[in-house]
Amino acid sequence: MKVIFWQTIITPHIFYLAESLGSLNIDVTYVALNKSTPDRSVMGWNITPSSTSCVRFHLINSLESLNDFLASPISDAFHIFQGVRGDKFLSFCQSKVSNFGFKQIIMLESPNLNNILFSYLKSQIYKHIFSSTNDLITAYLAIGYRLPLWLAAHNVPPSKIYQFAYFLDSPSNNLDPSSPSSISHKKFRFLYVGSLLKDKGVLDLFKIFVSNKYLRLYSSLHFIGDGPLRKSLESHSHCLRSEISHEVVFHGNVHNSQIPHFMSHADCLVLPSRHDGWGAVVSEALLSGTPVIVSSSCGSAEVARLSRLSSVFNSRDWPSLLTLMLAHLFRGRISSHSREQLQSWARCLSADCGAVYLASILKHLQSSSIIQDRPAPPWQ
Numbered sequence: 144m145k146v147i148f149w150q151t152i153i154t155p156h157i158f159y160l161a162e163s164l165g166s167l168n169i170d171v172t173y174v175a176l177n178k179s180t181p182d183r184s185v186m187g188w189n190i191t192p193s194s195t196s197c198v199r200f201h202l203i204n205s206l207e208s209l210n211d212f213l214a215s216p217i218s219d220a221f222h223i224f225q226g227v228r229g230d231k232f233l234s235f236c237q238s239k240v241s242n243f244g245f246k247q248i249i250m251l252e253s254p255n256l257n258n259i260l261f262s263y264l265k266s267q268i269y270k271h272i273f274s275s276t277n278d279l280i281t282a283y284l285a286i287g288y289r290l291p292l293w294l295a296a297h298n299v300p301p302s303k304i305y306q307f308a309y310f311l312d313s314p315s316n317n318l319d320p321s322s323p324s325s326i327s328h329k330k331f332r333f334l335y336v337g338s339l340l341k342d343k344g345v346l347d348l349f350k351i352f353v354s355n356k357y358l359r360l361y362s363s364l365h366f367i368g369d370g371p372l373r374k375s376l377e378s379h380s381h382c383l384r385s386e387i388s389h390e391v392v393f394h395g396n397v398h399n400s401q402i403p404h405f406m407s408h409a410d411c412l413v414l415p416s417r418h419d420g421w422g423a424v425v426s427e428a429l430l431s432g433t434p435v436i437v438s439s440s441c442g443s444a445e446v447a448r449l450s451r452l453s454s455v456f457n458s459r460d461w462p463s464l465l466t467l468m469l470a471h472l473f474r475g476r477i478s479s480h481s482r483e484q485l486q487s488w489a490r491c492l493s494a495d496c497g498a499v500y501l502a503s504i505l506k507h508l509q510s511s512s513i514i515q516d517r518p519a520p521p522w523q
Contacts (some may be wrong), residue, residue: 252420
């Protein structure tokens with residue numbers, strides 16, 4: 144069996160899955176336009192495959208190199224593309240693959256449908272795209288618990304839809320114990336990791352924290368990441384310095400190799416996004432044994448719910464978020480044993496487990512029985 148991943152860059156969201164899939168004696172190739180981008184490089188997304196990697200990496204830097212690659216013996220491979228619209232490089236490559244009649248699989252996240260007008264327009268666009276390309280697509284890997292039903296309502300045959308996730312490297316494989324951390328061990332520690340954007344709900348999270356005396360007195364809130372709201376949040380934090388002491392900390396961008404350290408030293412990750420296709424930081428937190436509070440608009444909300452020690456609130460219901468933060472605070476720091484149990488359960492989100500699941504999907508697609516014995520997601 145051959146599998147070819149088509150991506151714009153080498154991303155940890157797919158890289159470790161590809162590596163684990165290759166370790167199952169599956170012929171895996173990773174095709175990308177670039178190794179990384181400047182903004183991702185700052186975050187530590189500079190993945191250099193080892194010389195012993197079981198995955199072949201192929202950078203496409205010209206039309207000639209693309210044509211040469213397509214002329215190689217790859218006609219029997221499954222070609223896995225990220226998304227169906229928006230990226231010119233992947234769209235062009237996909238059109239070339241379609242011309243050759245190769246088997247295509249689309250991996251995609253839930254679209255952002257918060258704007259009512261744009262939501263209607265997007266729905267019509269997607270319906271047209273899916274109707275016109277269904278005959279060319281072998282399967283859809285739907286990232287996000289709501290996406291399978293949404294795809295089915297937008298002209299995608301249910302038999303082609305497989306619920307999926309971003310499967311990540313186990314923290315034990317990349318934890319750097321010497322990573323710096325200014326997180327206090329005395330107070331309960333809430334952590335946010337991601338871009339400081341309005342749609343991520345970070346301003347609402349900040350307001351909730353600073354306006355509640357119990358959160359201010361008995362916990363700390365740490366932001367990892369950068370974005371347009373950082374200066375505003377830091378300015379508000381500075382004005383309230385006498386009231387909140389040093390319990391709100393902005394770390395800025397942190398190298399990707401240090402994230403597991405912060406995760407494992409937090410008591411609860413909060414992801415209050417108004418929309419998040421999946422929310423890979425939820426997977427990272429659970430794999431570190433850290434409970435999460437996540438918005439229902441995040442694709443990983445189902446996983447958070449099933450993890451038992453985590454919580455989900457209805458998107459934009461900020462009083463409910465406050466209630467859950469207080470509940471986690473008053474419950475207190477979970478025991479080492481509970482963290483180990485959560486980490487053990489969360490292995491269903493690891494790259495190794497994801498590779499086994501993807502391999503079972505591919506075998507199912509090759510079989511004559513498409514309806515019966517469909518592989519179930521490893522977290523269910």
